[in-house]
Amino acid sequence: MVGKARSSNFTLSEKLDLLKLVKPYVKILEEHTNKHSVIVEKNRCWDIIAVNYNAIGVDRPPRTAQGLRTLYKRLKEYAKQELLQQKETQSDFKSNISEPTKKVMEMIPQISSFCLVRDRNHIQSANLDEEAQAGTSSLQCLCGFLCRQFYHLHIVHSAPKEITVSKGQEEKPDSLVKYFSVVWCKVSKKKHKKWEGDAVLIVKGKSFTLKDLEGKDIGRGTVYKLKELEKIEEGQTMMIGGKEIEVMGIISPDDFNSGRCFQFGGGCSAVLSSSQAAKKCLSNPFKSVCKLSSKENKQNSFQNCKPRHDPYAPNSLVMLRPDKNHQWLFNKNCFPVVDVVIDPHLVYYLRPHQKEGIIFLYECVMGMRVNGRCGAILADEMGLGKTLQCISLIWTLQCQGPYGGRPVVKKTLIVTPGSLVNNWRKEFQKWLGIERIKIFTVDQDHKIEEFTKSPFYSVLIISYEMLLRSLDQIKSVKFDLLICDEGHRLKNSTIKTTTALISLSCEKRIILTGTPVQNDLQEFFTLIDFVNPGILGSLSAYRKIYEEPIIISRQPSASEEERELGEQRAAELTCLTGLFILRRTQEVINQYLPPKIENVVFCRPGALQIALYRKLLNSQAVRFCLQGLLENTSHLICIGALKKLCNHPCLLFGSVKEKESNSTWDESEERNLYEGLINVFPADYNPTMFTEEESGKLQVLSKLLAVIRELRPAEKVVLVSNYTRTLDILQEVCKRHGYAYTRLDGQTPISQRQKIVDGFNSKYSPDFIFLLSSKAGGVGLNLIGGSHLILYDIDWNPATDIQAMSRVWRDGQKHPVHIYRLLTTGTIEEKIYQRQISKQGLSGAVVDLSKTSDHIQFSVEELKNLFTLHESSHCVTHDLLDCECTGENHTGDSLEKLPVSRNCQLGPHQQKCDSLKPLSMSQLKQWKHFPGDHLNLTDPFLERIRENVSFFFQNITNQTTAI
Ligand SMILES: Nc1ncnc2c1ncn2[C@@H]1O[C@H](COP(=O)(O)OP(=O)(O)OP(=O)(O)O)[C@@H](O)[C@H]1O
Numbered sequence: 001m002v003g004k005a006r007s008s009n010f011t012l013s014e015k016l017d018l019l020k021l022v023k024p025y026v027k028i029l030e031e032h033t034n035k036h037s038v039i040v041e042k043n044r045c046w047d048i049i050a051v052n053y054n055a056i057g058v059d060r061p062p063r064t065a066q067g068l069r070t071l072y073k074r075l076k077e078y079a080k081q082e083l084l085q086q087k088e089t090q091s092d093f094k095s096n097i098s099e100p101t102k103k104v105m106e107m108i109p110q111i112s113s114f115c116l117v118r119d120r121n122h123i124q125s126a127n128l129d130e131e132a133q134a135g136t137s138s139l140q141c142l143c144g145f146l147c148r149q150f151y152h153l154h155i156v157h158s159a160p161k162e163i164t165v166s167k168g169q170e171e172k173p174d175s176l177v178k179y180f181s182v183v184w185c186k187v188s189k190k191k192h193k194k195w196e197g198d199a200v201l202i203v204k205g206k207s208f209t210l211k212d213l214e215g216k217d218i219g220r221g222t223v224y225k226l227k228e229l230e231k232i233e234e235g236q237t238m239m240i241g242g243k244e245i246e247v248m249g250i251i252s253p254d255d256f257n258s259g260r261c262f263q264f265g266g267g268c269s270a271v272l273s274s275s276q277a278a279k280k281c282l283s284n285p286f287k288s289v290c291k292l293s294s295k296e297n298k299q300n301s302f303q304n305c306k307p308r309h310d311p312y313a314p315n316s317l318v319m320l321r322p323d324k325n326h327q328w329l330f331n332k333n334c335f336p337v338v339d340v341v342i343d344p345h346l347v348y349y350l351r352p353h354q355k356e357g358i359i360f361l362y363e364c365v366m367g368m369r370v371n372g373r374c375g376a377i378l379a380d381e382m383g384l385g386k387t388l389q390c391i392s393l394i395w396t397l398q399c400q401g402p403y404g405g406r407p408v409v410k411k412t413l414i415v416t417p418g419s420l421v422n423n424w425r426k427e428f429q430k431w432l433g434i435e436r437i438k439i440f441t442v443d444q445d446h447k448i449e450e451f452t453k454s455p456f457y458s459v460l461i462i463s464y465e466m467l468l469r470s471l472d473q474i475k476s477v478k479f480d481l482l483i484c485d486e487g488h489r490l491k492n493s494t495i496k497t498t499t500a501l502i503s504l505s506c507e508k509r510i511i512l513t514g515t516p517v518q519n520d521l522q523e524f525f526t527l528i529d530f531v532n533p534g535i536l537g538s539l540s541a542y543r544k545i546y547e548e549p550i551i552i553s554r555q556p557s558a559s560e561e562e563r564e565l566g567e568q569r570a571a572e573l574t575c576l577t578g579l580f581i582l583r584r585t586q587e588v589i590n591q592y593l594p595p596k597i598e599n600v601v602f603c604r605p606g607a608l609q610i611a612l613y614r615k616l617l618n619s620q621a622v623r624f625c626l627q628g629l630l631e632n633t634s635h636l637i638c639i640g641a642l643k644k645l646c647n648h649p650c651l652l653f654g655s656v657k658e659k660e661s662n663s664t665w666d667e668s669e670e671r672n673l674y675e676g677l678i679n680v681f682p683a684d685y686n687p688t689m690f691t692e693e694e695s696g697k698l699q700v701l702s703k704l705l706a707v708i709r710e711l712r713p714a715e716k717v718v719l720v721s722n723y724t725r726t727l728d729i730l731q732e733v734c735k736r737h738g739y740a741y742t743r744l745d746g747q748t749p750i751s752q753r754q755k756i757v758d759g760f761n762s763k764y765s766p767d768f769i770f771l772l773s774s775k776a777g778g779v780g781l782n783l784i785g786g787s788h789l790i791l792y793d794i795d796w797n798p799a800t801d802i803q804a805m806s807r808v809w810r811d812g813q814k815h816p817v818h819i820y821r822l823l824t825t826g827t828i829e830e831k832i833y834q835r836q837i838s839k840q841g842l843s844g845a846v847v848d849l850s851k852t853s854d855h856i857q858f859s860v861e862e863l864k865n866l867f868t869l870h871e872s873s874h875c876v877t878h879d880l881l882d883c884e885c886t887g888e889n890h891t892g893d894s895l896e897k898l899p900v901s902r903n904c905q906l907g908p909h910q911q912k913c914d915s916l917k918p919l920s921m922s923q924l925k926q927w928k929h930f931p932g933d934h935l936n937l938t939d940p941f942l943e944r945i946r947e948n949v950s951f952f953f954q955n956i957t958n959q960t961t962a963i
């Protein structure tokens with residue numbers, strides 16, 4: 001406590017005077033003690049207490065109703081404790097006064113002469129909205145009121161002394177931009193105004209805009225003369241757009257540009273520096289930081305408690321110790337602080353990035369990174385072991401805790417796609433065995449009731465679908481930790497799964513995703529708001545303050561000013577959310593992985609394919625599309641037909657026959673497309689008797705499988721397609737050649753999926769081929785039993801392909817990995833590939849799994865290009881590369897020449913690599929490339945399939961001598 005005052009009523013203008021008086025006091029407090037102050041009522045007297053917001057678990061002055069509510073609660077508790085302590089230490093209080101506090105105390109006489117209000121009506125008139133109206137105590141209201149006012153003062157204090165003008169515009173008063181924090185109300189003649197809200201006033205030249213704290217415009221105009229606008233100062237009242245405003249302070253351009261002056265936004269003060277973290281990790285783990293009261297002495301049994309594992313053992317992984325603020329908030333019983341140490345059994349296996357990841361997750365869910373927030377997003381790229389990091393966290397929190405060693409978590413809920421439920425179980429067993437932790441997986445044979453009724457299990461693993469069906473039962477259990485695997489699916493706030501998960505009361509929430517999270521700013525908001533509800537304010541405020549300026553700044557027509565504002569807002573958003581989002585790229589595990597040889601193989605189309613292709617391009621449907629005459633989706637039907645044809649003509653034959661037998665055929669759009677097509681097929685064409693020669697890709701595939709079998713008899717192949725019907729054809733090819741195979745697609749029962757995967761990965765499995773539908777099994781699966789992966793067809797969305805390719809090149813893979821992407825030369829497949837790697841395809845920045853061709857808009861020009869067959873080119877993609885080589889074994893440009901520029905996850909300011917972004921044209925140019933008939937093909941696999949190949953691109957990662 002640093003001062004006293006007497007309470008009685010005071011008027012609005014007195015309040016303002018009070019603020020003026022308090023201002024220097026606050027200033028000194030801030031300068032010397034790095035604290036804010038509050039005034040607490042006791043027996044009609046006011047105790048003035050310097051409060052470090054961090055000490056009460058609030059990282060900045062609150063601006064939302066929820067924030068205020070939390071603050072009131074914490075202040076009350078804090079004040080009680082503080083007053084109690086003051087009493088106890090009254091005698092040494094004066095002698096122990098520090099220099100800064102003395103300075104503060106010198107200010108007290110001025111403040112003491114002032115009177116404060118305890119009348120609720122006056123508080124209301126100070127615009128304490130719901131809180132006062134809800135009838136909360138005057139003490140709480142007053143604290144809230146003062147905090148609000150101090151916030152304004154804080155802004156004033158942090159603003160530069162001179163009013164800042166925008167860069168390079170000092171000479172032109174017309175373009176001066178100034179920002180003010182104001183309060184506003186409707187114009188009235190009443191003496192005691194009822195301020196209706198806080199707002200931000202932006203004055204630019206002669207015009208002004210008034211924005212509420214959600215960023216919405218609530219007034220604009222050009223009423224004032226320039227001179228008057230230039231003279232605006234604190235305390236001044238003005239009429240603006242039918243509103244009366246009173247200026248509370250100046251906002252610095254920084255605070256405005258970053259969005260901090262609005263309802264939310266804020267610095268990164270809550271981040272603990274790593275050195276701080278290291279220091280704390282090394283401090284004495286047995287020392288109790290709280291004095292135990294007599295009551296608390298009952299807890300003496302905890303005083304002897306030790307960390308579960310030796311924090312000083314070599315290589316031990318010790319979590320950050322909670323600081324005093326954390327202890328004040330979460331260690332009410334003053335248990336001794338005990339080091340939390342990761343089980344050395346796990347540490348032994350952990351990669352360095354996984355250790356970091358566990359520390360990150362721990363700090364997030366413990367509320368150490370962002371005060372009072374316990375959510376995290378772990379967005380590591382595919383295969384980095386997100387599962388192991390979570391298992392380590394669960395195991396740690398379930399057995400340990402920083403306060404008296406008491407476990408932090410009793411029950412954990414893991415929600416995951418159906419195909420991964422058993423993968424999670426397996427990973428638990430792999431890293432912890434079956435004894436340490438009792439997990440329960442829900443499937444057809446294991447009903448959720450078994451879990452809810454039994455105290456035996458501590459972890460529940462359930463699919464998203466099953467979660468929806470058993471939501472009520474799940475709600476009946478108190479979960480302390482919620483993990484959503486492949487959680488990018490929660491980005492849509494309206495889908496049932498998201499609303500169901502939001503309805504769970506669990507505070508510690510983790511989203512795992514291999515897909516970058518800031519693709520669409522609205523979806524980004526949903527993910528953030530799920531893990532840390534309310535941290536970005538309301539959706540409408542977020543849109544105004546972040547989304548709109550960021551989107552505007554990225555448009556080519558954006559002015560310099562708009563671009564700068566957008567960039568600053570993006571930076572602020574990154575800074576705010578970066579506290580609890582972690583993403584590492586594949587590079588961090590490359591050193592543990594075998595070489596990866598990626599090939600793009602351009603296969604010549606078969607004669608029947610070419611004839612059919614020409615016929616389709618000449619169809620009325622395609623012609624209408626190019627003239628823009630057909631319905632919106634018609635081009636999709638044409639594209640679909642061409643893609644089928646590239647996979648195999650028999651697929652097209654099947655579709656035509658199916659449509660013909662359909663009663664609506666006569667009016668259908670397909671009629672325009674398929675008319676006369678059947679005549680191009682041989683008269684006796686039988687789709688079930690298809691041949692490999694009819695499809696260029698199938699011919700190459702067949703040879704490729706044969707050569708793998710011959711040269712690497714112990715190795716296995718994962719064969720991926722987006723289409724079930726194509727998988728049927730590939731399955732038939734397996735049968736014809738006598739290759740043992742297994743298959744996973746959308747039809748495979750969830751309970752079977754892990755068994756199929758395990759079977760294939762087992763070295764005893766006879767299966768040579770794993771037929772995989774990328775849509776059904778693209779994400780999360782580990783198919784390290786296979787070391788060759790063939791992508792039979794291409795998806796519009798590069799993320800789908802990249803996800804599929806990551807199934808085999810991951811931790812645990814023993815063999816060099818060979819990836820083959822098959823494309824039909826000169827056809828739509830090449831165009832899709834080009835779109836994947838060209839700038840145009842990436843205009844939406846980072847790729848996103850959920851985007852399909854339905855989302856893509858094509859111009860007529862683009863459609864013309866799509867609907868062209870290049871019959872004479874070896875490789876249209878190479879033709880477009882502007883490559884000087886004549887196609888003769890070009891070994892690629894030197895890597896030093898062209899920086900590998902990849903898109904980053906969180907906007908342009910964070911230049912991180914991101915291998916989820918597909919490679920670019922310039923990167924492809926650096927790959928080795930050569931025509932199929934090149935004389936010296938050193939790769940034995942390519943050498944054997946070259947006959948039907950017009951061109952190759954090849955890239956080797958982690959090259960060693962033997963591949
Ligand atoms: N430290 C490690 N040592 C050896 N193997 C590991 C290690 N960490 C993880 N793995 C293995 O690596 C494989 C990939 O891990 P995991 O499935 O957790 O990846 P992920 O990050 O979830 O990827 P995705 O985004 O594709 O789901 C698993 O088989 C896992 O057991």
Ligand SMILES: [Mg+2]
Nearest residue numbers: 386387485780
């Ligand atoms: Mg995973």
